[in-house]
Amino acid sequence: MATVVLSLGGSLVNPGKPDRKYVAALAKILIAARHKFGIVVGGGKNARLVAEKVRLHGGSEYEADEAAIAWTKKNAKIAMHEINRAAGKDVASPIVPETFSEARQLSNKYKIVVMGGTIPGITTDTDAVLLAECLKAERVLNLSNVDGVYSDNPKKNPKAKKFGHMTYAQLIALAGKNDLRTAGTHFVFDFVACKLIARSKIEAHFVDGRKLDSVKKAIEGKPHTGTVIR
Ligand code: UTP
Numbered sequence: 104m105a106t107v108v109l110s111l112g113g114s115l116v117n118p119g120k121p122d123r124k125y126v127a128a129l130a131k132i133l134i135a136a137r138h139k140f141g142i143v144v145g146g147g148k149n150a151r152l153v154a155e156k157v158r159l160h161g162g163s164e165y166e167a168d169e170a171a172i173a174w175t176k177k178n179a180k181i182a183m184h185e186i187n188r189a190a191g192k193d194v195a196s197p198i199v200p201e202t203f204s205e206a207r208q209l210s211n212k213y214k215i216v217v218m219g220g221t222i223p224g225i226t227t228d229t230d231a232v233l234l235a236e237c238l239k240a241e242r243v244l245n246l247s248n249v250d251g252v253y254s255d256n257p258k259k260n261p262k263a264k265k266f267g268h269m270t271y272a273q274l275i276a277l278a279g280k281n282d283l284r285t286a287g288t289h290f291v292f293d294f295v296a297c298k299l300i301a302r303s304k305i306e307a308h309f310v311d312g313r314k315l316d317s318v319k320k321a322i323e324g325k326p327h328t329g330t331v332i333r
Contacts, residue, residue, distance in 0.1 A: 104137065104138060104139050105138055105139070105240075105241040106138060106139040106140065106141060106210070106235075106238045106239070106240040106241060107136075107138045107139075107140055107141075107240060107242055107243075107244060107322050108140070108141040108142070108143070108231050108232075108234050108235040108238065108240045108242075108243045108244070109140060109141070109142045109143070109231065109243075109244045109245075109246055110143055110227055110228050110230075110231035110232075110243065110244070110245045110246065110296075111129075111142050111143065111144045111145065111182065111246050111312065112145045112147065112245075112246055112248060112312060113146040113147025113148070113149070113150060113174065113175065113178050113227075114145070114147045114148065114247065114248050115129075115147075115246060115247065115248065115312045115313070116144050116145075116147065116178045116181060116182050117147045117148070117174075117177075117178045117181060118147060118148060119147075119148050119149070121178075121181045121185075123181075123185050125312075125313070126181070126185035126186065126189075127185055127188070127189045128315060129246075129312070129315065129318070130186040130189035130190065131189060132315060132318060132319050132322070133186065133194075133215060134186075134189065134190050134194055134214075136319075136322055136323075138241075138322060139210065139214050139215070139238075140214065140216070141206060141210060141215075141216050141218075141231075141234045141235065141238050141240060142179075142182065142215065142216070142217040142218070143175075143179075143217075143219065143220075143230045143231040143234055144175055144178040144179040144181075144182050144217060144218075144219055144227065145175055145178065145226070145227045146171045146172070146174040146175045146178065146219075146220070146227070147174065147178060149174045149177075150170075150172075150174035150175060151171070153170040153171060153173070153174060154167040154168070154170055155167075156170075157170045164223075165223045168223030168224060169223055171220070172219065172220035172221070172222075174219075175219030175220040175227055176199065176218075176219035176220065177219070178219065179199045179217045179218050179219035180199055180217075182217050183195045183196070183217040186215060186217070193213065194213065194214045194215055195213060195214070195215035195216065195217055196209040196210075196212070196213040196215070196216045196217070199218055199219065200216060200218045201218075201221070202221065203221070203233055203234055203237040204237070206218055206234055206237065206238070207237050207238060210238055218230070218234070221233075225293065225295055226293040226296070228245065228292050228296035229296040229299065231243055231245070231296065232296045232299040232300050232303075232305065233299065235300075235303075235305050236299065236305070240305065241324070242305065242306040242307065242308060242321075242324060243300060243305055243306070243307045243308070244307075244308045244309075244310060244318070244322065245292055245307065245308070245309045245310070246310055246312030246318060247309075247311070247312060248311065248312065248313070249309070249311065250265070250309075250310065250311035250314065250317075250328060250329055251265045251266065251309050251310070251311075251328070251329040251330035252265070252266050252269060252277065252291055252292070252309050252330040252332075253265050253266070253291075254266070254277075266330045267330060267331070268330070268331050268332075268333075269330060269331075269332045270332070271297070271300065271301035271304075271332060271333075272301075274291075274292065274297050274300075274301075274307075274332050275294070275297045275298060275301060277291055278291050278292055278293070278294045278296075278297040279294055281294075292307075292309070304333075306324065306331070306332070306333045307331070307332040307333070308321035308324075308327070308329055308330070308331055308332075309329045309330040309331075309332075310327060310328070310329035311328070311329065314327075314328060314329075317329055
């Protein structure tokens with residue numbers, strides 16, 4: 104059975120408080136799919152707030168990252184519980200792995216493995232691509248509240264154009280322009296994650312996570328309303 108890895112935005116799972124309804128709807132699709140899944144959940148608003156608090160109290164960027172990672176792990180647990188509740192059994196590993204090799208072991212036993220962040224200095228986008236390499240996944244899906252990759256920030260620039268398809272080189276160039284590398288800042292897709300999908304030639308799909316029809320198509324590698332990188 105082929106594996107698909109999801110980089111699941113924290114803003115979808117926990118926009119301030121857990122969105123259990125959304126996770127349950129997504130879970131239905133994952134449970135019905137003929138794929139296995141590795142999921143890395145982001146930190147969302149709470150991660151950004153806690154990182155800011157650490158900085159205000161004189162904490163280092165390392166400490167801000169550590170605090171943000173804790174939220175990614177909490178969100179991963181929320182997602183795991185909701186998936187298993189929707190399935191009525193443990194389709195997702197009840198243990199949220201801390202490392203990629205632990206995730207690989209659990210993936211031998213469970214259809215779905217959900218985890219959070221790992222080490223400071225990266226984001227869950229990079230974790231998702233590392234997990235995809237580790238699990239030899241067929242493709243990676245970036246599920247967020249943006250419906251694809253744009254030439255510029257669509258919220259700030261109304262002329263920003265959405266890409267249907269992009270090459271790895273085009274994505275790397277775009278992500279490089281937006282890479283500030285501080286906790287809780289927004290990248291198109293983490294620059295390191297872009298370099299990693301390019302080195303392993305992993306097909307990547309950028310989809311609005313709430314457009315469940317597109318999510319379903321992206322899981323199967325079929326055309327959808329988002330952006331495909333290959
Ligand atoms: P996210 O992956 O959610 O970051 O991790 P993001 O891209 O800033 O947020 P979204 O996708 O828009 O919601 C939250 C923060 O946790 C730390 C980073 O500081 C990151 O910005 N983090 C996460 C790490 O340091 N290491 C990890 O492995 C994961």
